[in-house]
Structure formats: C-alpha cells, structure tokens
Amino acid sequence: MRLLLTHKKGPKSYEDLRTIDGVMYETNREAVKALGLLTDEATWKETIMDIINHTNDRKQLRETYASMLVFSDLEDQSGIWEEVKDYFSSDYLHIANLTDYNDEIYLDALDDIQQHVLNCGGGSITQYGLPASRGGVRPSNLIRREKAYNKQRLKESVEEKTKLLNDKQRQVYDSVMGRVENRHRYRNNGVFVNAAGGTGKSFVLNLLLDTVRSQGEIALAVASSGIAATVLSGGRTAHNMFKIPLMEYDETKSCSVKKNTEMARLLQQTQLIVWDEVVMANRNMLAALDITLRDIMDNDEFMGGKVFVCAGDFRQILPVIRNGGKTEELAYCIKSSYMWDGLAKLELTENVRLKKGDEKNTKFAKQLLALGTRDVGELFFEKGLTH
Incomplete structure (x- = not known):
C-alpha cells in the first residue's frame, strides 16, 4: 500500500x-x-552474494536472509535458496563432520532461518517459496550421521550392482529386503549367511546397506573385528557401535545403552542391522544386543523386531577363549546360542573371484572348501609338494 x-x-x-x-x-x-515496482530476484541474489563474500559468519547470513524474507518485496525467493543453499548450510556440514551436503544438512539451515523469520514477525518460510523446515524437531548427531548418505548416488549404485548378482546372491538379497519391506510376512526377522571366502559376501552386505540407505532409512553395519569392519560401508566394530561391555565368558549383560538417549533413538529408527564375521563373536555379545533391543523397543521379539543379518564362515576363526580349547570355542560360538534356531539359514557357494576357464584356480578353490568341510580326499599342490 x-x-x-x-x-x-x-x-x-x-x-x-x-x-x-x-x-x-x-x-x-x-x-x-x-506497476513493475517489485524488486527483481537478481538484485537480491547480488545482495546475498555480497554478504557471503564479506563474511564467514553463516548464522549472521541466515539472520540477514530471514529479514529479507519478511521485509522485502520479492514475491518468490525459492530461486535464491536453491542457488546459495550450500553457503547457508556450510557451518552445519562442518559440525556434522561430513564432506557432502544432504537433506538433513539443508534442513538444519532451514530450521534456523524459520526461527529468525518468526523472530522478525513472519510466518512459515513456505510462503516465501522455501521448502518446509522440520518445525523445531532436530535429529541427533548420531542419526544425522547415519542419514548423511547421498541417496541419489546410492540409488544409481544399487541399480547397477543388482544386475551383477548371481542366483545365490540374489536369493540372499531378496530374502533380506523382503523382511525390511514387509517384516510380518516372514517367521524370522534374523538371517545367517554362511559364506566362504570369495563368494561375494561383502558385496551383498554392502548392497543391502546401500539399498536401505538409498531409501532414506537407517542401516547399521558392524563386524567382530576392526579389519572386517573396514570392508563394510560405514562399518564399525560391534563393541564400538552398540556399547557392548567387556564380559567374562559365562555371563550375559545388556549393552551400555539407556532409554531416552541419542543411541537408543538411533536404534529405534534403525531398519537393518548387519553383523559380519559373526562366527568370531562370543554368543554373549549377541545376547547383550538382543536384550538391549528388546528393552529399547518395548517388545519381546528377537532383536526387538529389527531385521538382523549376520554372516560368516565356520571354516575360519571361532571365538577366542582364554585358556580354552575346541570344546570351549564351540560352547561360546553363535551355534551354541539360544538364537541360532531362530535364524533363517542362507548360503553363498559360488566363488566369484575365479575367472571363467581358469581351471587351476577353480581346482584350488574347491580343495580349500573340501579342507574346511573335512571332505579332503587327495589334495594336489604345485611346485613339487606332495599331498
């Protein structure tokens, strides 16, 4: 007027x-x-860029931008947000210790802009053409980190990698994703993948993780050892991720995770848990996670109802028991756990590392598998070694 x-x-x-x-x-x-009296978008973009070039204080930048939203005469400011949203959010990217921007980082900036707009007497930022904020509900740093994956990039990767699955790998993938998408169709929410070296176990596990994360959901990846954890995308050791306490072999404790904590909220929102090299883990470690998840989820389902995928090869290392022998190792492995019967058993058998037509490597791979299953027969070695 x-x-x-x-x-x-x-x-x-x-x-x-x-x-x-x-x-x-x-x-x-x-x-x-x-009448042509409204200021055009280019003028406001120029003003914003001047501020960006003369200050590194992103909070001050967002405050100034909020004032412009309320008091300017620009009709639609969505173009400005889309062009410079990385500048508005760069401090949140640093706080989250991330390298790529994602929706959660942008929502942090939008939350702050929304608050400044309200302080200036404005309404919702959507009336200025900006995306909606969270409305004051911010996720914890733990949840933000697990949702920090580039969903579009993961979707493209999943689309390419699913074409490479062989029949056994496809069976594992479909079985797990079926449980993630419709848990109630299956009797078991836990799956054990028995996979010898070279059968593509890590490939399948990472594909499962990427698929769930590409949908904007949380998937946690752990392993029984630090080396094995590095093979998984976002992998950590089970002790580190779930705060599993150090235990004597004959006792069972819960994890050091209390209700109403950030870690508990992360576990509540988790859709998939992957545990690699589980045959190395003491059965009480698994029991501790099971007890904790049942408590956090307030139910009596296995692993609190979470889809739980564990994998390993019993031909390799069993739990290491101090001063123990074969009997003790078997007594504390996952097969001796109460949860073993409740796991659906799947298997990978095709050695994908072998080149087609490489008869020597194929024979050697079969000999290793035979050795692990005690179906030895005659083992032939090169370079003059006798069988």
Missing part, C-alpha cells in the same frame, strides 16, 4: 488504488507487481 500511495496520484478509494491501466487487482501486491 505504501508503494501504491507513493507512486499513484489521487486515488479516491481502495479499489481505485488497486486499479492499474483499467484493471482492478484483488491485492495490493498484485497491483504493485503490475
């Missing part, structure tokens, strides 16, 4: 004030726009 009163001479009524070139507009803004 101020602009109209300043630029239009002798209006006799509100209707006359909004009439431009014989056309009466419903609102003052439309009339001002028809």
